[in-house]
Amino acid sequence: MPAGSKKKNTKTTSRPAAASKPINLEETYQRVQTFRENFNYDAAIQELTDAQTQYPNDTRILDLLGDVYVENADQGRATMTFKKSIKIAPDNNFNKYMQMGQLSDGKEALQYFNKGLQILQSIKQSATKPIDYDESAINKHIASGCCAVAELFMTDLCFEANAEQECEKALMAGLREDNDNNSQLLQTLANFRLCQVSNPVADPVQEAKKLMTKVVEQLLDNVSGDYNKPLYDFRINTVKICLEIGLVEEAEKIVEQLLAEYDQITDTWYLLGVVLREKQDLNGAIKHMKKALEVGKSVNEDVAFLKEIQSDLDACTEDLVKSGGTLEQDNDDDDALIVEDDGDDDWEDDEEMK
Secondary structure, X not given: OOOOOOOXXXXXXXXXXXXXXXXXXXXXXXHHHHHHHOOOHHHHHHHHHHHHHHOOOOHHHHHHHHHHHHHOOOHHHXXXXXXXHHHHOOOOOHHHHHHHHHHOOHHHHHHHHHHHHHHHHHHHHOOOOOOOOOHHHHHHHHHHHHHHHHHHHHOOOOOOOOHHHHHXXXXXXXXXXXXXXXXXXXXXXXXXXXXXXXXXXXXXXXXXXXXXXHHHHHHHHOOOOHHHOOOHHHHHHHHHXXXXXXXXXXXXXXXXXXXXXXXXXXXXXXXXXXXXXXXXXXXXXXXXXXXXXXXXXXXXXXXXXXXXXXXXXXXXXXXXXXXXXXXXXXXXOXXXXXXXXXXXXXXXXXXXXX
């Protein structure tokens, strides 16, 4: 290199990358709510995932993302997301603990439910209330949490030595918070009275009827949009309990409400058939059980359930013949849709083809 010459600096200086445009979280939450109402969970998850890249420790984003994962039946990601939120902020948002209780089993679930209830009670008893504090809403959440605890002692923890006492304690605590306004609580109490061993109620069936009548009234009075309607499984259980205790008319009203909303669920058609059989309308029962089989085969329903429907259909047909009645034929009735149970082989073949 010649004396006095300088080596040129050929290294180029890169310009800093432009910062990502900040995400407006309120707009994000509004879009996510719209996606959820339209069951577009993939879009909701993408919105929240994008927001999380900018705000990785924002527990509101995490909790909402966990809720969407639950609605999308992705229990693994929901659990992971809620646990991350709990680690960041263990003492806020009761809902993530209630969700984790539903995603867990046994004593672990009980711990999550109790923590959620503890947060709710602390909000209620705090001298400084949140701006959006609504005592009625808090009471409903406490009642629902108590109901979840009671259901746990009727299922996973039913063999605990004090299971019945803990169940009663939880239900009474829930009633103190929300009285007769929580249909989930009332239904669980009715179910508990029917299976309770040391029952303090003189006539548990009559008590269950009184409770379930209130539940049905609340369900029929519910005029909120589809997104806020009581869950399908809850209403199906309402129908089953009503049938068990002889509230046939009430069961019919709820199952017809379900059919009006969506008519491609096997259980709904079958239960309407059961209702009509209880009302001695055997032709109606046969018609709706045939429809249940049709829908069941189209959605690859569980074979054991289809066998149960077929057995009840055969019993209804036999009862109709014995009573001297005549089988009514519908124009769209297709005997090929009826499952002929000539043996297990046909059913097994159907199962293998799924």
